[in-house]
Amino acid sequence: MLKNVLSILGFAIAFLINILVPQVAEGVKIKSYAIGPFNIDDNEGYRLVLLGLIAYYVGTAIYHRVKKSSRFKVKKFEEGAYFRFAAGIVLGVWDLLGTKFLVLPQPFFPGPAIIADAFLSDGAFIWSNTLYSLRLFLSGFVIGVIVGVATGVLIGWYPKFRYWVSPILSVSGVIPAVAWMPFALTFFPTSFTAATFLIAVCSWFPVATMTADGVQSTPKAQFELAKTFGASQFYQIFHVAVPHAMPQIFTGIMTAAAFSFTTLVMAEMMGQPGGLGYYINTSKVWSAYNKVFAAIIVMAILFSLILGVTKVIQNYVLRYKKGIVR
Incomplete structure (x- = not known):
């Protein structure tokens, strides 16, 4: 009480x-x-x-x-x-x-009531930029996760694919996604698709790495048992290896979400026509730091919701491991 x-x-x-x-x-x-x-x-x-x-x-x-x-x-x-x-x-x-x-010191540290003014005066604009950020995030994140899982399964299952792709994954994974910005802006027709590519790249690496580790760590006894009952290679991959790798896959997805959100904000600050990063940039120019704080608060809430939804999906998918996976 x-x-x-x-x-x-x-x-x-x-x-x-x-x-x-x-x-x-x-x-x-x-x-x-x-x-x-x-x-x-x-x-x-x-x-x-x-x-x-x-x-x-x-x-x-x-x-x-x-x-x-x-x-x-x-x-x-x-x-x-x-x-x-x-x-x-x-x-x-x-x-x-x-x-x-x-x-x-003002205007750098406005009080909470002054920050509330940003939501009262600029609520519709903040909302539209939040939706833009969410759309951009989901576009890149979903692509990165799908490609990452597919890459991880191929690396974990096929030695030849691992031989050729693992070095590329290792090298590209240590390069910050925003370093690809000049190339992305050159190769893609719009700043939105360029930012989508950057978010997809930084999502791809942790998901692919963790998926590959999960597939490779599947006990051989499980494959032998599946073969005994006449399981095809396709069945072994998607009914034995991938389910075993699911906890690692979701660990990679959680990590990718954090990297992607950071890349999202940086991309919006470097040329997007909308989004919370864009809103922070425009507010900073006019020394409207109450609006900067408002955008940061919205970012914190939005990222918490994204992680919360991901956690709900993880708990549902891994419901058979309840009490084992936290």
Whole structure:
């Protein structure tokens, strides 16, 4: 019970700080925006975020109690209570130093209410750039994963293919994807397809490497057993080797997701007509660092969602290994 209270206490303190502490520093413009029938200013937008976090953690705690979740899930939720409390306190202190008293150097470290202004004033533009980033990421990532799995299976199964392709994989894997940018812009007709290629390349390497390791590490006894029952080579590959390699494949996919997202942002900063990286670049030019912080927050949320979806798919595919693979 105490940990459930701690989960929301920090955010509640930050909420009270924003309401009760007056604006001491001059020169801070708190803007107001008409959103539907409501007028919401920057402070109110920030408070709504805090209330949303409080509601989410209260709802999660109630859900676990009503549904009588497993002890593991409850413990996992409660273990984050101290961090959530600290995060709320940090937001409260940040509000004081970045907005109320304006102690932090400006405009580089705006307070949370000023960052909320970016979402209120530029929400539609942030959303369109987020969708652009997601589309670009998925285009390159999906291609990279598919080609990576296919390459890994071929390397792991066929010695001749391993002989010719493994050196190429080893050499290209250590080269940062953005180093291929000049060539990609030359060979591909648009900056979008060039960036898709770069993301696919940096996804391909970890997935191919881990898939190959997984296929090669399949116990020979499993193949012998399959042969005993008359299994064809195709069956041995896709019903024995690939299922055995699945944990390694998903490890490669998780690693590829991180590399791909980094490449995505760098590619958007180097010539894309949209995306969160592009949004950061344009905001930085105008010293709108509250918008830079807003884009970083969206990136963190987006990448967390991507990893979360990948984890859900992994848990479903590897459901037969529940309790073995974490």
